[in-house]
Amino acid sequence: MNPEIHLALHHARAAELRAAAEAHRLATTSPAPRGxxxxxxxxxxxxxxxxxxxxxxALAPSS
Structure with missing residues (x-):
């Protein structure tokens, strides 16, 4: 496989993973409690x- 194609695929996959991680982070963080x-x-x-x-x-008093 051409190294440039391999690198382009790697960058595309990394961008997809970053987007998925960001979406997960936004979905799991809750706003600060208010009210x-x-x-x-x-x-x-x-x-x-x-x-x-x-x-x-309770500790028994020593005698």
Whole structure:
């Protein structure tokens, strides 16, 4: 195969892969949470996780 043709095919394929990666990145990134409803929701999630996490056993006082 002619090296120039091979290089052109390589550049075309690399451009396709970059475009696909960029499309995937744009599809998976979510905007920053906004609004009071979202903030209250995440606060409730935090509180729920704290309540659901077992507390470590208290150390017994040494005698």
């Amino acid at each position: 009071i409803r979202t903030r209250v929701g995440w606060t409730l999630v935090e509180v729920g996780l704290r309540l659901a996490t077992p507390k470590p056993a």
